[in-house]
Amino acid sequence: MVVQAKEKKSGIKKHQNRNAQKPLQLSACMIVKNEEEMLPRCLASIKDHVDELVIVDTGSTDRTVEIAESFGARVYHHPWQNDFSLHRNQSISYARGKWIFIIDADEEFVPSEQRTLQDELALAEQKGCDALVMRVRNFASGGTEEVCADSLRIFRNTSTIRYEGIVHNNLAGCTRSGISMGSILHYGYDQGTDMARKKFERTAMLLRKQIAEDPDNPLPHMYLACSHESLEQHREALAEALIAVDLVELREITEITYLRAYYTAMRSLILEKRFDEALELCVKSETRFGDQVDSLAARTMIHFETSDWVGVIESGKRYQRALELYRTRQDKPSLVNVASFMDEWKILGWMGISQVRLGKIEDAQEMFSRSLEISPKPESVCGRAGLALATAGHLDLARYYLEEARRISGGLKDSRAVEALFKIAVLGKDESLAKRSIEDAFSYAETPGDWNRWLLDLADFALNHGDVRSALMMLAGIVASDEYNLPARLKLAHILVFHDMIEQAVTHCDGLLRILDLPRNQTLESLSDLADLFLKIGNELDSRGEPNLAAISRDIQQRLRQQARTPGRQLQ
Template identity: 30%
Template structure:
C-alpha cells in the first residue's frame, strides 16, 4: 500500500484572531504542516497560529494577494497543498477521510465543495455552493495570479484540460463565512477590493475577470447599474479573447436584471445563456422568474418543473441552495396564485416549507393565502 501523502496547509492572514482558531482546529489532524503568511497583524493572529504549531512568516504587504500566497507556496514541503482562508472551516468528518482519498491518486488538482454562507446568520438554506480548486500537487508549477481574487494558473500547468476531462470533485466540504453581513461590514472589504480592482482595470492587458469581480462587489452593496455595466464588460472581454464567458457571469447578469425588475430586458437573452449552459439550474430558475414577472404563468410552471428535475447537485456552477428545490416550489406557488388555482398554490408553498421550514417568503405567502381562503369561506357560509 502506498504511503499517505503529506499535506501542507498554506494561508495568508491579517488580524484574524476572531476566526483563525476555528479554521486551524478543523484541519489540525489532517495537515502535516501549516504555513501561515502574516501580512501585518496587530492582534493575536500570529500567537494563535503558533499555538497550532504553524510556521508563521512575516510578509510586507504589496497590495497583491497572489504574491503573498506564492510566498507561502515556496515554503511548503508537502506532496499536496491545501489552501484556505482564515474565515473558513473544513467539515471535521470530511477532513478525517481526505488523506485516504488522496492515497495513490495520480491527479494534479482536485476541487473541494465550497459552501459560501450569506446573510445575517449561518443558515444551510442561505448559501451558494461551488466546486473550488483548493487542493493541488506541490512542485509542478502551480502559482497564483491576479493581485486580487487570486486564481490558480490551471490552464498553464494543465494545458490539455478540457470540458470533457473534468477535474474531480472530492467529497470534502469547506464552509466560508467571509461573505456574511457581519464579516463584510467588519473588514470593510468593499473599499479595499474596489481600490485594488480599479488599479488592475487601468492595465491594458487586464483579465476580463477584473470586470466580473467589480460587478460582484457592486452587487453586494446593491448598486445594480454598476453591476450590470461591469458584468456586461466582462462578458464582452471574454468573447474578445476568444474565451467562453464562465457561467457565473450570466448568473450575475440575469439576477441583476431581475433585481431591478427588468423582465423585458432579460428576455429572451436568458435563452441564449441557457443554450450555452443547459445544465445550470440557477439560469433555469431565473428564466422561470422572468416568465412569472411577464405573467406567462403556464410556461413558468414548466420551467420550474425543469428546475426540480435538474436538482442542485451540479456544483461545477455557482449554485444557490434551493434553486432546484424550495425556491422552485415557492415560485410555482406564485404562478398558481396568478392562475387563480388556490389549492395548488397552497400545496406548492407547503412543499417549499417541507424542504426549507424557515423559508420566509413561502411561509408568508401560505399564511396570507390561508387567511384569505378562511375569510372567503366565512363569507360564503353566511
C-alpha cells in the first residue's frame, strides 16, 4: 500500500499558486531511506531551484520523513524491493512538472553562475533536447580525492524516458541531450570504512543477481569491478573489469560509459606491475573511445614506471589537452567518468622528472613550477624534483627543491629525500647541512621499521667521501639508540683507531666483547693487548659467518700493531 504524507509549507517556488493553470516546470525526484544526516543539506540546496519535491521513502526509521515534509516535500511510502530503478520510476510517476531533476540525499546541488535552471530548460526547449547532462563531483578520502562523472540528471517527464537496471540504474529513452552548467557534489563515497563495506555488500548482491539474469551485459560486470576497487580488492576488480572489456569488444560497443571498465582494469594491472598488458588496454581504449582523460593518465603512468621518458612527455601533453576539453566542456555531452580529474599535478611532476632524465633542465623546472601551482601536496612535488635532480648530478637545484620540501612539511618525511640531502651536504662539505640531515635521518628512523641498515649505509657514504665527522656522528647515534648494534660499534671503533682516538675505541671494544659474549676481564697494559682483543673479535666473527665484519676487526688489529711499534706510543 502507498501512503502519501501530508504536504507542508516551505520556501519551494510555487508557480502554480501565482497561476493555477500554468503547469509546473521542474520536479525534483528522490528515493530515500534513513537519510536524516545528509537530507537537510540536499533539500536546502535545491528548494529554491525547483517547483516541487517528490520523495519516495523505502522504509525510514529515523527523522527522514519529518525532515522531508519540513521542506514541503510530498512523501510516498513504498517498501524496499531491491530494485533502484523500480523506486526511481515510482518517484517520477508522482511528479507533476514538465521536467524531472534526479538527485540523491547524499548529494548537493551547486547552481551555475552563468544561468539558472529555468534558463537552461528554456534553452533545451529551443534546441529540442529531452535531457541535460550535469557534472557530478564525487568526493573521497576526506575530500582530498575527487572523481568527476557526467550524468543525465534532468530530463523530460514523458512515459518513454525511464530507468533500467536494479542497481546503478541507467536512464533509457533519451534521444538528444544538452549540457547543464550546474553541478552536483556527491559525498556518498566519503562516509567511512564501515559504511563503505555495507554499501558494497548491498550493491554487490544486486549486481551479481543482475549478472546471473543477463551474463552477457558488460554493465553490471563493470560496476561490480568498481565496487571491488572501492574496497581495494584489486584482483577481484581486475577479473570483473576484464570480463566487461571483453564483452564490450565482442559487441563492438562505443558508448563512452564503458571506458570506466578499461580504466579499472588498467589501474589494477599497473598495481600488479603488468605494464605491457596495461598498455595494450590503453591502445584498445583509445581505438574505441579516442583520447580520453583517464586512459591517457594511465598511459602516462605506465611510461613513467617503465622509464620511457619520451613517452611520458608525449602522453602527458595529450592528457592535458583532453583534460582541458573536459573542464571547459568544449566537447559534445558525454557520460564519461573521469577518475584522474585531480591528477594533473602528478602528471606534470612526472613530465618534469622525465625532462630531467632527458637533460632538459629548463623544461623540467617549468613542469615542476606548474605542478606546484596546483598541487595539494607541494612537499611531494619538491621532494620528487629534488631526488631526480640529485640523481642527475644537479646538486644545487636538487638542494633547493629538497630544502623547500623540508620547509613546507616541517621536516623531510621521505627517507629518499633525507638521504639525498645528506649526500649533497657530504659532497658539498656543508657541515651545517650535514648535521641537520643527520638529525632528520634519526628522526625518520624513529618510525616503525628496521632503519639501522639504512643509517649504516649513510655512514659508509660519508666515510667513503672523506667526511669522517659525519660518519662518526651517524655511527655514534646508532650505538646510542641500539648498544647491541655490532656493525655500528665495529665501524665506529675502526674510525677511532685510525684517527688515534684509542681511549674511545677501548670503550667500544668492551661493547663488542659483551655483544659476542667473549671474556672481558683482561687488563689492558699496551696497544698490543688491545690488538689481541680485536684479533679474538675477528676470529669469533669468522666463526659466526661474518667475514666482512671479521676483516674490519683484523684491520683494526693490524693498525694497533703498527702503532704499538711506534716509539713512545702506549695505551693511556
